[in-house]
Amino acid sequence: MEIGFLGLGIMGKAISVNLLRSGFKVTVWNRTLSKCGELLDLGASVEETPAAVIKKCKYTIAMLSDPVAALSVVFDKDGVLEQISSGKGYIDMSTVDADTSSKISEAILAKGGDFLEAPVSGSKKPAEDGQLVILAAGVQALYNEMIPVFNVVGKKSFYLGQVGNGAKMKLVVNMIMGSMMNALSEGLILADRSGLEPKVLLDVLDLAAIANPMFKLKGPAMIERNYPPAFPLKHQQKDMRLALALGDENAVSMPVAAAANEAFKKARSLGLGDLDFSAVHETLEAAKPPH
Amino acid sequence: MEIGFLGLGIMGKAISVNLLRSGFKVTVWNRTLSKCGELLDLGASVEETPAAVIKKCKYTIAMLSDPVAALSVVFDKDGVLEQISSGKGYIDMSTVDADTSSKISEAILAKGGDFLEAPVSGSKKPAEDGQLVILAAGVQALYNEMIPVFNVVGKKSFYLGQVGNGAKMKLVVNMIMGSMMNALSEGLILADRSGLEPKVLLDVLDLAAIANPMFKLKGPAMIERNYPPAFPLKHQQKDMRLALALGDENAVSMPVAAAANEAFKKARSLGLGDLDFSAVHETLEAAKPPH
Amino acid sequence: MEIGFLGLGIMGKAISVNLLRSGFKVTVWNRTLSKCGELLDLGASVEETPAAVIKKCKYTIAMLSDPVAALSVVFDKDGVLEQISSGKGYIDMSTVDADTSSKISEAILAKGGDFLEAPVSGSKKPAEDGQLVILAAGVQALYNEMIPVFNVVGKKSFYLGQVGNGAKMKLVVNMIMGSMMNALSEGLILADRSGLEPKVLLDVLDLAAIANPMFKLKGPAMIERNYPPAFPLKHQQKDMRLALALGDENAVSMPVAAAANEAFKKARSLGLGDLDFSAVHETLEAAKPPH
Amino acid sequence: MEIGFLGLGIMGKAISVNLLRSGFKVTVWNRTLSKCGELLDLGASVEETPAAVIKKCKYTIAMLSDPVAALSVVFDKDGVLEQISSGKGYIDMSTVDADTSSKISEAILAKGGDFLEAPVSGSKKPAEDGQLVILAAGVQALYNEMIPVFNVVGKKSFYLGQVGNGAKMKLVVNMIMGSMMNALSEGLILADRSGLEPKVLLDVLDLAAIANPMFKLKGPAMIERNYPPAFPLKHQQKDMRLALALGDENAVSMPVAAAANEAFKKARSLGLGDLDFSAVHETLEAAKPPH
Structure with missing residues (x-):
């Protein structure tokens, strides 16, 4: 062949x-x-x-x-x-x-x-x-x-x-992935600010029914605030935008994905678009006073 | 002993x-x-x-x-x-x-x-x-x-x-779980309304970096709109409320968890509090009652 | 001339x-x-x-x-x-x-x-x-x-x-209007469910620093669940989508507008697109159909 | 007397x-x-x-x-x-x-x-x-x-x-006010980033059906990023938290207020709690790269 x-x-x-x-x-x-x-x-x-x-x-x-x-x-x-x-x-x-x-x-x-x-x-x-x-x-x-x-x-x-269904399926998967990344990021910050050890949270997650390879792979780097680009944030945000647009065409309300998308946009506005999509974590980490 | x-x-x-x-x-x-x-x-x-x-x-x-x-x-x-x-x-x-x-x-x-x-x-x-x-x-x-x-x-x-850290850790894990459940639900509906087969989405997810036991366990039942209570929705929503309150005490902004919490509250307002927490899926299945 | x-x-x-x-x-x-x-x-x-x-x-x-x-x-x-x-x-x-x-x-x-x-x-x-x-x-x-x-x-x-700035300015105004409509709707429902009289809320709002003609005009009809189309909901939702897209181009995160947009999409999925945009109120009135 | x-x-x-x-x-x-x-x-x-x-x-x-x-x-x-x-x-x-x-x-x-x-x-x-x-x-x-x-x-x-209804009514009004403040803030930033003059947006708003004294009073100061505390942000956020809790008790889903509340919490995490509640504007204005 x-x-x-x-x-x-x-x-x-x-x-x-x-x-x-x-x-x-x-x-x-x-x-x-x-x-x-x-x-x-x-x-x-x-x-x-x-x-x-x-x-x-x-x-x-x-x-x-x-x-x-x-x-x-x-x-x-x-x-x-x-x-x-x-x-x-x-x-x-x-x-x-x-x-x-x-x-x-x-x-x-x-x-x-x-x-x-x-x-x-x-x-x-x-x-x-x-x-x-x-x-x-x-x-x-x-x-x-x-x-x-x-x-x-x-x-x-x-x-x-x-034709088109392959592209759509990728969008749906990436949309779920984007919401999950934000869920992890919020959990890591909440743990840290509440006096828990974020690394231990990762250990606990890894034993739970929601254990998944992405949390295991990205979690430790996020704690280090280290985001080498495997899947650039601007591409993840583009996929969430397209998934939301697909939902709009079909009158599907997706409030969690919409909130996650705004967090990715926030990250873009902070200049993080070329880092890994896990850099959305910085939208929660960054805390600086106004001038 | x-x-x-x-x-x-x-x-x-x-x-x-x-x-x-x-x-x-x-x-x-x-x-x-x-x-x-x-x-x-x-x-x-x-x-x-x-x-x-x-x-x-x-x-x-x-x-x-x-x-x-x-x-x-x-x-x-x-x-x-x-x-x-x-x-x-x-x-x-x-x-x-x-x-x-x-x-x-x-x-x-x-x-x-x-x-x-x-x-x-x-x-x-x-x-x-x-x-x-x-x-x-x-x-x-x-x-x-x-x-x-x-x-x-x-x-x-x-x-x-x-003392207290055990309870807090459970809240953080359950909060992440609640956001993930909404992410799955939104993805299943988006797939369905866009002409994709929700069951195939579950198969694709199960091969992805975000594969996890909860999606595998709950996904097929959600497609059937079947929600036997393993973890009652009202308890999941209570845990999200408490996790958000913990975030409030510590000035942690968690927009994705907040959106997920409102979806669980919506489900409660639809009378679904005693079903499994996956029944949040019904808030997207919209105008149709659960069987 | x-x-x-x-x-x-x-x-x-x-x-x-x-x-x-x-x-x-x-x-x-x-x-x-x-x-x-x-x-x-x-x-x-x-x-x-x-x-x-x-x-x-x-x-x-x-x-x-x-x-x-x-x-x-x-x-x-x-x-x-x-x-x-x-x-x-x-x-x-x-x-x-x-x-x-x-x-x-x-x-x-x-x-x-x-x-x-x-x-x-x-x-x-x-x-x-x-x-x-x-x-x-x-x-x-x-x-x-x-x-x-x-x-x-x-x-x-x-x-x-x-050229283009006229269209953009309209989008920004309509986006603010869409978020405000949701704010009013949520407030009316919260009042009602908490044992307050929604009509009295309108009277109080009309005396507050946030008093505005739209609340005064649309509020009483919303309480009656009556939505004759002055500005159709599907057009309002289209404008919110376009405003969010304009924000996306410019990396502007707008979580409140995004949440409001999902509510309007929810209303569309309930078949309310041709009613007035105040019919977004029905997404909170929940399981009951509009008259 | x-x-x-x-x-x-x-x-x-x-x-x-x-x-x-x-x-x-x-x-x-x-x-x-x-x-x-x-x-x-x-x-x-x-x-x-x-x-x-x-x-x-x-x-x-x-x-x-x-x-x-x-x-x-x-x-x-x-x-x-x-x-x-x-x-x-x-x-x-x-x-x-x-x-x-x-x-x-x-x-x-x-x-x-x-x-x-x-x-x-x-x-x-x-x-x-x-x-x-x-x-x-x-x-x-x-x-x-x-x-x-x-x-x-x-x-x-x-x-x-x-007794209690007076307090509740104030919460409902302040919740609507908090969502509206975020709507204004998002609109001002979207205008600015899209090449429109925020001051002109205020002029246009003041002629629209959503014209209200708060936009007129707070808008110009927000453009100047000036937030002298008339109503401290931490009190506004507390009222939104209490209003959301009141909604929780009564199973009222309020996604727009929840998104606004997270923005106020974000502002608190940036150290802005003692400024005026219009300082939530800084959550959109602040855009700085990570270390």
């Missing part, structure tokens, strides 16, 4: 390495071609344009940094659209909004190709370990054909129906 | 059975003496008053239903105070507020006895399995002496310092 | 009547020409297309129902753009978003014309009484020339700088 | 001066007797204890600084209780909680006296101008007898039923 792969950033490289190691033939392209070197050493082929990859491979996966890049490799000169055709499948694993996905989907389908949006849950480490969770939506036949690939890339894949 | 035990409700019975099975000699008392039968069969002794238990045993544990009962066994006629004295320890595992704990503590210490508040995290099943988490505070020497007991009763015990 | 006037809905008719009565020569156009009859009787001229009005008049005012209508009279066949030119001014008093205003502004300026957005605060009664408040933004020279007109139409006009 | 008057702070002095000027005979007492000098000059009599005032006068009014002082003049040696008896009326205009009022009421009634709680809305200036609003509750016959006095002291008085 010959797989094309567009985009060799942190995530794309980890995924394509896993595919090569599992015996897939992989043809890669990256905007900066020099980044393809390591993949070449591992046995990949390289093409100079997205169009050339599509021409060569029955299935092509893209993993790009943002909606602009995702649109560019499809619609620009030498892009995906120039070679996509009936019998070929295009799978976009980038995290983009539902509108961008729909635009790409329509263009691919109009040329006779098949399309799947397949954003993932999980970052660098799970990508390297083949432990991603894949939220796929679009042409179901293509999803079925891609299962062997998804099995290598992730621990679990879901088929969610029409 | 002879242990006295006051209160044979669901929790008290499970704990005292575990103590007997682990080889402790146990003397029990219960307001309704007939409930002592099963313990007798397992080898326990029975006394007719709290005072008699205290007189007989160096250490006495209480596990009572509420602050009124906790105060009653100590201060009423034939109560703990009549026999407590230097060299004896009294450990109250009931869930009570910090004021009640302090009142009991002062009275015991005034008589020369040692006191430990030791509320637990976990309900019937963990109690039976010896998997409780114990949040102890008070006389540290007594805590140290009780470690062999706590090792049988729970999977982990914490010594948290001065 | 010859004034063109496009749009004879409730607001447009009231304004153009006032202009005629104050001695301005007015040429009107309306999509449904039959609605021009009453204006003809009062001395207005009528033209059959927006382009014809623009051709005839140095200044033309538009008062249209929504962004679609506002764009249509400018960009469609026989529209404003066909005749606008250097020396002519176009003043759009419709309530539209900043993007719509900017699009119209750019097109007018590109043709050499002058443009002013001038949304108003106030509805039917103030329009008839010449008591509107005008929030103008765009070409300042045109604003200065329009002052005699604004003096007839309103009790006060403001020049707010660049 | 001979009126006794206990407490000559800012409010008490203003009220008793008005009574003297309107022809009432007034006998005053103050903890610091030297403060009675000015009243003597205006024709008042002075007594050395609360008990002596009660003995002399059929009706005695108290205006004290807080619940502690209100309880002290009644229950301490030489206090009100020593001389109150059938045929005498005691009217407490201090702002105290419902519990304090009830305690005083019960003690007075037990001695055969009549009691009225009568907290006021309005501060120094309205007190001097006889423009207070009086929220009276308790013995209705006493209220009727006091109408001539209330007509001098205030512009309007209300009889609200059973």
Whole structure:
């Protein structure tokens, strides 16, 4: 099975390495071609344009940094659209909004190709370990054909129906995550100000019915007021905004998520947008008098 | 080691059975003496008053239903105070507020006895399995002496310092839990109204960094709008109110917990106070009554 | 001074009547020409297309129902753009978003014309009484020339700088209004449930430093649970959403407005979007339907 | 009509001066007797204890600084209780909680006296101008007898039923006021950050249906970030806490007031409790990076 792969950033490289190691033939392209070197050493082929990859491979996966890049490799000169055709499948694993996905989907389908949006849950480490969770939506036949690939890339894949549902599912999960992060932050501060040891609170939480890997991972760093950016706060806040907008469209009142969103906005106003989203903790920690 | 035990409700019975099975000699008392039968069969002794238990045993544990009962066994006629004295320890595992704990503590210490508040995290099943988490505070020497007991009763015990800290720690944990329950509820509704399958959201959550036993346990029942009371909503809301009051005393702003608390109050106003606290989900299910 | 006037809905008719009565020569156009009859009787001229009005008049005012209508009279066949030119001014008093205003502004300026957005605060009664408040933004020279007109139409006009600022100012005012409506609603319910007479609360409020016409106007109807639509709830909620989005762009955290917005969304989910925005009161009146 | 008057702070002095000027005979007492000098000059009599005032006068009014002082003049040696008896009326205009009022009421009634709680809305200036609003509750016959006095002291008085209702009504009004203050603050910041002039927003608000004296009075100072304490923020936050607690008792969900309360708590955590309650504005103004 010959797989094309567009985009060799942190995530794309980890995924394509896993595919090569599992015996897939992989043809890669990256905007900066020099980044393809390591993949070449591992046995990949390289093409100079997205169009050339599509021409060569029955299935092509893209993993790009943002909606602009995702649109560019499809619609620009030498892009995906120039070679996509009936019998070929295009799978976009980038995290983009539902509108961008729909635009790409329509263009691919109009040329006779098949399309799947397949954003993932999980970052660098799970990508390297083949432990991603894949939220796929679009042409179901293509999803079925891609299962062997998804099995290598992730621990679990879901088929969610029409294009856009993958993006929506990620928003819902991230919204819950954002509210939980605020719940943890408020609890840590309340413990501290009430004469309890925040570290002990983390130990107690870790034994409770609400124990979860995020609290365990982020909690100790928050106590240290240390926020190295794994998932930047401005992206978390953007996802909460989009989730609230999705709720607005559907007349869903979500007061807790709304309160959490305002805390993230507060953090942005404090200049913390590029730190990890756990830096929302600073909105409670920071306590300085006015001039 | 002879242990006295006051209160044979669901929790008290499970704990005292575990103590007997682990080889402790146990003397029990219960307001309704007939409930002592099963313990007798397992080898326990029975006394007719709290005072008699205290007189007989160096250490006495209480596990009572509420602050009124906790105060009653100590201060009423034939109560703990009549026999407590230097060299004896009294450990109250009931869930009570910090004021009640302090009142009991002062009275015991005034008589020369040692006191430990030791509320637990976990309900019937963990109690039976010896998997409780114990949040102890008070006389540290007594805590140290009780470690062999706590090792049988729970999977982990914490010594948290001065009396009141056990109650406070429980409030902080329950506050975080209450915010998380609302986050889950909002996510389930947003998924449903946006055309996603709520059950699939639960599957995705269970693979995410925020996976936790509570979501796994309560989520499916919430989708069914089924709320059998494990932890009654009115008690959860009371704990959030008390946690917010603790924050107020210490000038801690907690907007997410405050929003969650208002949702629980909304649920109470809908007459759902005696259902499980997951029934807060009904405030979003909106105009439709629960089944 | 010859004034063109496009749009004879409730607001447009009231304004153009006032202009005629104050001695301005007015040429009107309306999509449904039959609605021009009453204006003809009062001395207005009528033209059959927006382009014809623009051709005839140095200044033309538009008062249209929504962004679609506002764009249509400018960009469609026989529209404003066909005749606008250097020396002519176009003043759009419709309530539209900043993007719509900017699009119209750019097109007018590109043709050499002058443009002013001038949304108003106030509805039917103030329009008839010449008591509107005008929030103008765009070409300042045109604003200065329009002052005699604004003096007839309103009790006060403001020049707010660049195009878009008129729309923004309306959003900010409506956001404050939405939070205040929720504050009143919560207070009325709290009074009622605490054994106080809500009508007496209104009397007390009317004597306090926070006394305002809206409380006086809407309060008694809210007590009656009567919400005839003066300003529909779905429009109020849209304005709160847009105001919160404006805050999001500028990293402004607004927790009270966010909580109020969720209450309006709750009301929408209860099917109250077409009632007056005071129907947010029903979200607290809870399980009972409005009459 | 001979009126006794206990407490000559800012409010008490203003009220008793008005009574003297309107022809009432007034006998005053103050903890610091030297403060009675000015009243003597205006024709008042002075007594050395609360008990002596009660003995002399059929009706005695108290205006004290807080619940502690209100309880002290009644229950301490030489206090009100020593001389109150059938045929005498005691009217407490201090702002105290419902519990304090009830305690005083019960003690007075037990001695055969009549009691009225009568907290006021309005501060120094309205007190001097006889423009207070009086929220009276308790013995209705006493209220009727006091109408001539209330007509001098205030512009309007209300009889609200059973003791405690005066305190509750004040809480409800202050809760609405607290939410409105936050609404104004958020609007001012949103205007500023969006390129609008906050001062112009105030001008526009003053012409809108939500125009009110508080916005007009506090708005300009908030723009200057100037918060001289007329009503201290910590007292406003206490009133919001008590109003939310009243809602909790009655299962009233009040998400907007809860969000406003958290903002006031945030302000307290920033050390602003002794400034005017408009200093909640600083929670939005303050924007500083973490260490």
